[in-house]
Amino acid sequence: MNTSDMRLAVAGCGGWGKNxxxxxxxxxxxxxxxxxxxxxxxxxxxxxxxxxxxxxEIAASSEIDAVCIAVPAELHxxxxxxxxxxxxxxxxxxxxxxxxxxxxxxxxxxxxxxxxLMVGHLLQxxxxxxxxxxxxxxxxxxxxxYVYSNRxxxxxxxxxxxxxxxxxxxxxxxxxxxxxxxxxxxLATGTAAHVTPHLVDFATTHLGFPSGLxxxxxxxxxxxxxxxxxxxxxxxxxxxxxxxxxxxxxxxxFDSKVDWVDGRPVASKGASRFVDVPxxxxxxxxxxxxxxxxxxxxxxxxDAAEGLRVLSVLEQAETQLRAKLGTAAKPDYFVHxxxxxxxxxxxxxxSKIWHFSHVLPGSVIGGDTIVGQNVVIGPSVTVGTNCxxxxxxxxxxxxxxxxxVFCGPSCVFTNVKTPxxxxxxxxxxxxxxxxxxxxxGANATIICGNTLGEYCMIGSGSTVTKDVPPHxxxxxxxxxxxxxxxxxGARLGDDLVCPESGERYEHDPATGGLKLxx
Numbered sequence: 242m243n244t245s246d247m248r249l250a251v252a253g254c255g256g257w258g259k260n261x262x263x264x265x266x267x268x269x270x271x272x273x274x275x276x277x278x279x280x281x282x283x284x285x286x287x288x289x290x291x292x293x294x295x296x297x298e299i300a301a302s303s304e305i306d307a308v309c310i311a312v313p314a315e316l317h318x319x320x321x322x323x324x325x326x327x328x329x330x331x332x333x334x335x336x337x338x339x340x341x342x343x344x345x346x347x348x349x350x351x352x353x354x355x356x357x358l359m360v361g362h363l364l365q366x367x368x369x370x371x372x373x374x375x376x377x378x379x380x381x382x383x384x385x386x387y388v389y390s391n392r393x394x395x396x397x398x399x400x401x402x403x404x405x406x407x408x409x410x411x412x413x414x415x416x417x418x419x420x421x422x423x424x425x426x427x428l429a430t431g432t433a434a435h436v437t438p439h440l441v442d443f444a445t446t447h448l449g450f451p452s453g454l455x456x457x458x459x460x461x462x463x464x465x466x467x468x469x470x471x472x473x474x475x476x477x478x479x480x481x482x483x484x485x486x487x488x489x490x491x492x493x494x495f496d497s498k499v500d501w502v503d504g505r506p507v508a509s510k511g512a513s514r515f516v517d518v519p520x521x522x523x524x525x526x527x528x529x530x531x532x533x534x535x536x537x538x539x540x541x542x543x544d545a546a547e548g549l550r551v552l553s554v555l556e557q558a559e560t561q562l563r564a565k566l567g568t569a570a571k572p573d574y575f576v577h578x579x580x581x582x583x584x585x586x587x588x589x590x591x592s593k594i595w596h597f598s599h600v601l602p603g604s605v606i607g608g609d610t611i612v613g614q615n616v617v618i619g620p621s622v623t624v625g626t627n628c629x630x631x632x633x634x635x636x637x638x639x640x641x642x643x644x645x646v647f648c649g650p651s652c653v654f655t656n657v658k659t660p661x662x663x664x665x666x667x668x669x670x671x672x673x674x675x676x677x678x679x680x681x682g683a684n685a686t687i688i689c690g691n692t693l694g695e696y697c698m699i700g701s702g703s704t705v706t707k708d709v710p711p712h713x714x715x716x717x718x719x720x721x722x723x724x725x726x727x728x729x730g731a732r733l734g735d736d737l738v739c740p741e742s743g744e745r746y747e748h749d750p751a752t753g754g755l756k757l758x759x
Contacts, residue, residue, distance in 0.1 A: 242306075242536045248272040249532070250299045251309045252320060254285045256397075257334060258311030262289065264528045265309060275299055277312075296320060297728065300327035301744065301757050307357075307535045309528070310334060314402055315573070315590045318343045319608065319626050321358070322644070325350045326677075330357040330535035332528075335410040336555065337548030339402075342587065344552045348545035357534050359541035360548035362414035364484075366527040369491045372518045373473070373482050374418055381494070383477030388416050388456035390471045393464035403441040405431070405558055408460035413554045414543065415471060416448060416456045424448040424456075427554060429561035446558045478511075492516040574608075586619075589626060607644065625677070639670040639689060646675050649683035649701065656689045676711070678728060686718075694754050698726045710754030712746065725755055 250273040251262045258276075265271045266289050273294045276282040282293035299305055300323050307330035310320050314336060321333045325347070337360040338344040351358035364370050377385060390412040417423070426449035431441040443461040450456070469484040479495040496511025534541040573590040576582050580598045589608030594600065598612050601619025606612070607626030617635040618624065624636070625644035632650045636642070639656035654673055657666045671690035675681070679693045682701030693699065694711035703720040714724045714732070724732055727739035727746070737746040737755065749756040 244529075244532050244536045245269065247532050247536050248304055248306045249309060250275065250294065250302075250305045250307075251311065252276075252296060252299065252324075253311035253313075253334075254281050255311065258309075259285070260524055261309050261311050261334075261528065264522070264525045266291075267525065268528060268532060270532060272305060273299060273302070296323060300324055300329070301759070303759065305329060307331070307531070309531070314339055314406070315608065318347060318589075319644070321347050322350050322626075325354045325356055325358065328354060328356065330359075330531075330538075332359045332361060332531040332541075334361040335363075335414075335548075335551075336360070336406060337545065337552055339406070339590065341549060341552045341556055343589075344545070344549045348549060351545055355538070357531075357538060357541055358545045358548075359531050359534060360543050360545070360551075361527065362411060362543040362547070362551065363523055363527055364411045364415055365418060365543050366530060367484070367523040368521050368526070369482055369484070369488075369518050370415060370471075372492055372516060373471070373480055376480065376494070376516070377419055377473055377475070381478065382473065382475030382480055385419060385454055385473055385475050387474040388419055388454065388472065389459075389474075390416060390456070391459045391468050393459065393461040393469075394467040395462065395464060397462065403431075403444070403562075404460050404462050405429070405441060405444045405446070405562065406555060408462070409444070409446060409458055409558070410551050410555065412458045412460070412471070413446075413551045414547070416458065417547075417550055417554070419473060420448075420450050420452070420454050420456070422450055422452060423550060424554065425451050427557035427561065429558035431562050441562055444558070444562060446554070446561075448554065488520050489517075490515055492518055583619075613650075631683070640673045640675070642675045643677040643679075645678045647680040649681055649685065651684050652681045653684075653686040654689070655687070658689060679709075680730065685720075694752060696726065696728050697754070698730060711749070711752050712755035728757070 247270045249265050249270045251265055252275045254262055254274055254276040262274060262285055271289055271291055273292050274285045275294050275296055286293035308324045310333040312320050317333050318338050321331050324331050392408045392412055429446040431444035442463050446458045448456040467485055471482040473480045479497055481493045483491055493513050493515050495513045574588045574592040576594045577596050579596045580594045582600045583602045585602035586600050587605045591608050592606055592610040594612045596614040598616040603621035604619035606624045609626055610624055610628040612630045613632040615633050616630055621638050622636045622640055624642045627644055628642055628646045630648045634648050634652055636654055637656045640654045656670045673687055673689050674692045676695045678696035680698045682699055684702045685699045686704045688706050691708050693709045697709045697713045699705055700716035703716055704718040706719045709715055712725050713722055714726050716723045727733055727744055729739060729741045731739050731741045744757055745759045746755040747758050
């Protein structure tokens with residue numbers, strides 16, 4: 242596909258998203274925008290002459306090829322996964338996700354979908370950094386020995402993420418590019434939060450590499466002046482990328498080095514010179530790169546693998562920060578005091594575990610999921626993001642819920658077909674997969690070994706004994722087909738058009754169910 246034929250949407254038009262909208266529009270490929278705030282969405286829709294769509298509408302649209310995501314970091318996993326699964330190429334702002342595990346999920350989804358996943362490590366596309374990287378690789382300053390990176394200012398102070406996650410991804414990305422290898426040592430320290438409880442305002446991260454290269458990264462949003470400076474010290478010279486200086490002075494090479502004279506090290510201060518770098522807007526270059534990568538369906542410079550390398554360093558540094566400060570980070574999910582969450586459980590941001598529930602080892606619960614009272618999950622059960630599990634539900638080993646699944650009160654999942662109290666059948670557990678958007682009514686029973694298709698709906702009290710196709714409505718015991726439902730849960734007539742959203746569906750021979758067509 243030609244780059245001029247690409248059709249892009251931007252999700253999130255806030256502080257940084259508005260800049261992405263501007264550049265995608267300038268490149269002539271903006272086709273839609275989306276924002277959680279209706280007034281903001283209306284403003285950008287009018288300014289750029291493109292429709293303001295919901296995330297679901299963008300995912301469903303056959304007129305959108307790729308999506309730039311600039312929503313809050315805690316939503317990166319959810320929104321990027323939705324777009325990749327809908328067949329869109331995705332550019333997601335840094336960080337790729339809030340954990341290596343979540344980043345790996347996105348990488349796997351992108352690989353399965355055969356789509357480009359690019360992370361917004363902006364400075365990799367800065368012409369000055371590209372020039373610096375080229376001269377370092379060419380040996381202009383000899384073998385790099387040390388790298389220093391300072392990124393400091395007064396604000397913007399975040400309340401959702403600490404300064405390490407807000408500022409350092411850019412610098413980590415640059416250092417890893419210069420090193421050309423992963424660090425074998427990560428150390429970090431910082432100051433206890435002075436502004437927002439549980440958030441670090443100042444952090445230093447030290448990286449050691451197998452080659453002997455050493456690097457440190459200093460970040461702070463409580464500095465009286467702005468500093469964005471990267472220094473590379475080689476054995477034959479030094480280079481400085483100072484992004485605060487005028488363009489012509491952003492890249493300076495020093496012929497300074499250390500010589501050995503009569504067995505003693507002597508600093509030799511040589512002349513310096515500025516390097517002429519053709520001027521270009523980094524964000525424009527980043528957006529252009531994404532469009533080109535998506536059009537050719539080839540990996541981006543800052544692809545999922547590069548994003549995961551940065552996330553790995555961030556996670557290691559975060560662990561060091563917590564250890565140095567002697568305090569654990571405040572959980573970003575809620576567990577009621579009567580609930581039990583065993584060791585070895587992962588719970589996503591903004592999820593809630595309510596009264597007398599128990600989550601067993603090896604279980605993973607995605608973000609924005611509500612677990613009601615007296616619920617048992619596990620061991621080793623996976624629950625997706627934005628699920629609603631009502632009271633008195635048990636999800637035992639073998640059950641997996643994808644995103645946006647609703648489990649009504651007291652619905653039942655089995656994992657063995659012929660249970661006996663006196664016979665162990667743990668080796669006979671059968672997998673039950675509940676796919677994205679499915680709804681299971683109160684007191685329904687799901688016999689193990691079956692798959693509930695996307696957005697299907699199981700009536701209250703029904704018993705499911707076989708696979709349910711996507712968007713099917715099944716009722717009764719045993720449950721049988723009673724029609725079709727849309728993603729919004731509305732009954733579909735013969736025209737297969739959702740009366741609430743206007744979405745159109747058609748029969749899908751591959752699944753025996755329906756698929757969305759517009």
